[in-house]
Structures are given as structure tokens and as C-alpha cells.
Amino acid sequence: MTAPRGALRLIDVRKSYRVGPVTTEVLRGVDLEIGAGDLVSIMGPSGSGKTTLMNIVGLLDRPSTGRHVLDGRDVSGLGDDALSRLRNAHVGFVFQAFHLLPRLTAAENVCVPLVYRGTGRRKALGRARAILERVGMGDRLEHRPDQLSGGQKQRVAIARALVGLPALLLADEPTGALDADTADETMGLLLELNAEQGVTVLIITHDPAVARCCTRRMRIDGGQLHEEDSRPPGSAGSTAPRRA
Amino acid sequence: MPGILPILGANARQAVDSLARARLRTALGLVGIMIGISSVIAMVSLGEIAKEQARRQFEALGTDVLLVRTLTTMAGSQAISLADAIGLAEAVPAVAEAAPRILGHGEFRHAGRKVGQGRVQGVTAAFASINRMSLQAGRFVSLLDADRHFCVVGAAVADAMRQGGARRIVGETLEVGDILFTVVGVLDPRPENYALPVQVEADQSVFVPIGAAGRVADNPAIELAVARSSAGVDYRAAVADIRSWFRGRSPDLQLDIITAKELIAQMEAQMQTFALLLGSVGSISLVVGGIGIMNIMLVSVAERRREIAIRRALGARRRDIQSQFLIESVILTLAGGLLGILLGLAATWAICRFTGWEFLISGMSVASGLGTAAAAGLFFGFQPARQAARLDPIAGLQAE
Incomplete structure (x- = not known):
């Protein structure tokens, strides 16, 4: 693995979709450079292209044109299998709707990324237990998602995103489905993990309070990305987010 | 990976x-x-x-059995001669044993009491061995009995005689049709295998020397000959040999040969x-x-x-x-x-x-x-x- 992990660059990335005769350009030349360990927020109204951007950064989608460089390696031309592998090894997802698998226990949910890289069940469960303990869910290992609160589900989801030691944690509206207090706790956990494990965190949000917690803030609008302002890293982790 | x-x-x-x-x-x-x-x-x-x-x-009843008969559908068809039926085994190496049969039908009475009704089969000793018939008492009929009135009874006939009070079946006198025969042997029960070419129905039958069969059978011609092919001989070869031997003996004979293998x-x-x-x-x-x-x-x-x-x-x-x-x-x-x-x-x-x-x-x-x-x-x-x-x-x- 090339060091440092978690550095990524998008160079003039464009993405367009064609529905019948109509071509819609969702990303219009996005340039983005994120260093390893950065804590970045991207804000934007709906339809601004932020989900598409996240899908490309998360290796679920490929740019129509432009380059996507991950830890010095151009991944824009990779095939589906290679992208799946890379996604498994490199990216952890946290979704607004949690997206836990409803039939699996918390521990089994956390195991899923490890299973797809061929880790044995016993070993995977051990790692899952450790990371669930880290996020404060050590006493809920055998609970199924429907037995957990929203905040607890998101903690399990964060554990699942991190269990495979990814370089990049992608969070799409991670607090969008949570009440204010739970949202604060969840953000606090993300900030801690960023500081503690050095994982690069990219949060897509429309919540300014969430964005304020991040060291770098960007805004996407009309398929174009702008950096707003930056704070020196280190002053982020201690600041509890406050909602407007 | x-x-x-x-x-x-x-x-x-x-x-x-x-x-x-x-x-x-x-x-x-x-x-x-x-x-x-x-x-x-x-x-x-x-x-x-x-x-x-x-x-x-x-396996129990023989896959080597074959049946030789004349085609009765042919008008004026000729019967197999007794000499040919008996000589077949000696003349054709592919045939180990051969036995003719004259078939009649009748009622059996013992001590004035009806003990059965069934086939009266005029046969030779080889008939019993070809068809895997075994005796519980006495002996089977043979060519040496010539036209003497000896008979061997099937198991069911013997049972009926016992019910009528006969102690030893061998030595008793049996009325076949209206002719008296002395019982010289009693067969073991023998399940009929309808898959085999020859239907024996041994249990309900009485077997008499072929020389005596003319007295009790309506048609004294030889109905068929049963034969057993020699060990290791393909049934098709045996059939061909039999046909060619009969052709030399009586060219007009229309033969129908059925083998167990064919039936299988x-x-x-x-x-x-x-x-x-x-x-x-x-x-x-x-x-x-x-x-x-x-x-x-x-x-x-x-x-x-x-x-x-x-x-x-x-x-x-x-x-x-x-x-x-x-x-x-x-x-x-x-x-x-x-x-x-x-x-x-x-x-x-x-x-x-x-x-x-x-x-x-x-x-x-x-x-x-x-x-x-x-x-x-x-x-x-x-x-x-x-x-x-x-x-x-x-x-x-x-x-x-």
C-alpha cells in the first residue's frame, strides 16, 4: 500500500447522464485535492451534484471524463471487480439512512466488509466486537437493527465503515436522520475517530453546524466545487457541533 | 486473492x-x-x-432356456418328429439338452375322487432338468419308461391326493382321463415364471412318459421341444445351429425359436x-x-x-x-x-x-x-x- 493513505485528487472530473435524447451534466469540471487525515465537509443544495460526487469519490461510480487519483494511483479506468476490491479496502461508507442489513446482528453487520475480503468468520467477529466496543456499542453486539435507536444504528454503521481500516471515510448526511443531541454525539464520534485513527473523513451535508466541525469546508453548486475557508487541523476535534 | x-x-x-x-x-x-x-x-x-x-x-430359472416349435399359423405345417427332438442335443453342440413335449389336458381322480384338473404332459427326463424342476419324492419319468403308465404329479395335485387320504403318494394309482397311471414321483412346488418362453404350470400338471402320452392327449403330435444351450454359447449362435440342423433333416419345417435372452x-x-x-x-x-x-x-x-x-x-x-x-x-x-x-x-x-x-x-x-x-x-x-x-x-x- 502506498503511503500516505487517504490522499485523493479529482482532476477536472465531469459526469453526465443521458436520459433518452437529453444529456444532463451533473458534475462540470470538479477539482478536488484532499490530503491524508483531512476532515472535509461538502455542502450543497439538493440537485447540486453532491451525491454524484460522493459516488465517484466512493468508487461506486466512474467519472465521464477527468481523472480520479487515489494515493497516487489513477483509478478512473478500473473495471468493476477492481473498483469493488478497492472500495472494500479503501473506503468506508456512512449513510444518512444507516443502511444496515436488517437480518444481521450488529456484529454481523460490521463483519460484512471483512467477509468480502475473505476474513474468516471467527476472526471477523473478533474485530467487529473490538470496533463496536470502541464506538460504545459493546453491549449491543447481538442486537438486530430494529432493536436499536437511530443513534445506535449510526454507531454500528460507523463501526462497519471503519472495521476494514479504510483510508477514507465517506459520510453522506450522517446526522440527517438523527435528533439534535444524537447528531452531536455522532459527529463527536466521527471527529474523534478522525483525530485518533488518522482516517480521512469526507462529510456531505446540508447542515452548517456539521460543516463547521470540519477543518476544510467546501460548497458544491451547479456541478462545481469551491473551497470556502479552512481552519488549521487540530482545532476541530474538541469543538462540539451546535445546530442552528 | x-x-x-x-x-x-x-x-x-x-x-x-x-x-x-x-x-x-x-x-x-x-x-x-x-x-x-x-x-x-x-x-x-x-x-x-x-x-x-x-x-x-x-438366474433362478434359467436364461439359457429356448423353445423350438413349429409355426402353427402355417396351414398344413408339419410337427417336429420325436427322433429329431430327442436327437437335437446330441447332434448340435450348441445345445446341451433337449426335450420334446406332447400336451394334453384332463381331469385327475384318485380313489374315485377328483384331485385336480390340468395339463397332462408327455415328456422325457431332460424336460425336468431344463425347466429346473425338482422332486420331493420318487423319480421323474424317462424314455426308459417307454409307454408304461407311470406318472409324476405336481405339488398341487399331490396335496389334493393327501387331503383325500393318500399317505404315500408314490405308488398310488391315479386316474388320468379314464386311464390308470401309477405315481412314481412327486414334484416340489415350482413358481411359474411367465417371463420364460415355456409355460410349465408344473404344480397343477401330471407328467407321463412321452411314449404313453398318445393315450391321453387329443393331439399326439409333438407340441414343442425345450432345450438348454451349452454353457458359453451365444443364444443367437445356438438358434442358428438349430435352424440349420432342422433344415438338413426336414426342409419344409417352419420353425419358431424363442429364447429367454430375447424375452429379457x-x-x-x-x-x-x-x-x-x-x-x-x-x-x-x-x-x-x-x-x-x-x-x-x-x-x-x-x-x-x-x-x-x-x-x-x-x-x-x-x-x-x-x-x-x-x-x-x-x-x-x-x-x-x-x-x-x-x-x-x-x-x-x-x-x-x-x-x-x-x-x-x-x-x-x-x-x-x-x-x-x-x-x-x-x-x-x-x-x-x-x-x-x-x-x-x-x-x-x-x-x-
């Missing part, structure tokens, strides 16, 4: 769980496969059992028709069941679009998703297959009870049932699994 076993293990666990949840749907899918597999099982088992049954029967071949052909019938019933229900499985799997894939997308986001490759759904459909059809094997064996057992065959479970049939079930799962699960693997994860994640 990641270990494939953990992925397969997790997929199998997932599959069982998912099938257990959709119980009604799973049950419906199972029924079709179950019926299909049970037909396959019944087909293969019955085929094997019938074959085994035939093998045992022929016919029986096997019939069995094959039967198996084919079962097989087509089985394959039709398998196809119907398979389409049911495919339908179940397609519904399952549609319902689990989000799950598939999440798994893809977490790093599952297309082939991982495909194998998950393939395993699910194979587990489904294997479960149906196991039930089908039980049902098929039960049906086979019932048929055996009905036909009097000996029931046996053949490993071959169980293996072919399981193999067919697994193959059906792979075949009918392929398209749904492929569809699952090709779902767009982005759309799946956004779907509510």
Missing part, C-alpha cells in the same frame, strides 16, 4: 436465513421441485429394482419405455418447479435491491452477489430434492408392495436425485443471480 470460503460460508448462512423468512414462497417452490425429483427417484429406482428382479428370476431384451425394452414415461413426467414437473424457483428468486432479488446495493458498496464484487443468489437457489432446490427423494422412495415402496417386487434403495437413484436438484438450482437460479449481480448499486442505495 481473498479466501473464497468465508464468502461462500457467509452466503450460505444468508441464503438459509432468507429462505426461512419467506416461508410460504419457499414452500411453494419446494413442491414443484419435490414432485420433479420424486419422479426422477421413482424412475431410477423402479428401473433398477425391476432389472434386479428380472435378473434374479432368470423385450422386457428391458418395456422397462425402458416405462422409465421414459416416468422420466418425462419428472422432467415436466422439474421444469414447472424450476420456473417456480426462478420466479421466487426474481422476486427475492427485486425485494433485496437495497441489500444488494449495500453489499456492493461494502466491497462485494458482482460474482460475490451472484454466488449468494445461486447458493440460495441451490439450497432451495436441494431442500426440495431431499423431500422429493423421500417422496420418490415412498412411491417406489408403494409400487413394490403392489407388484410384489423387492424394495431396495439404490444409491444411484439418490445420487441422481440430488444431482438433478442441484443442477436445477444452478440452471434456474442463474438468470436471477445474474440479474442481482448486475443491479446498479447507486440506484439501489437511493431506493426507499
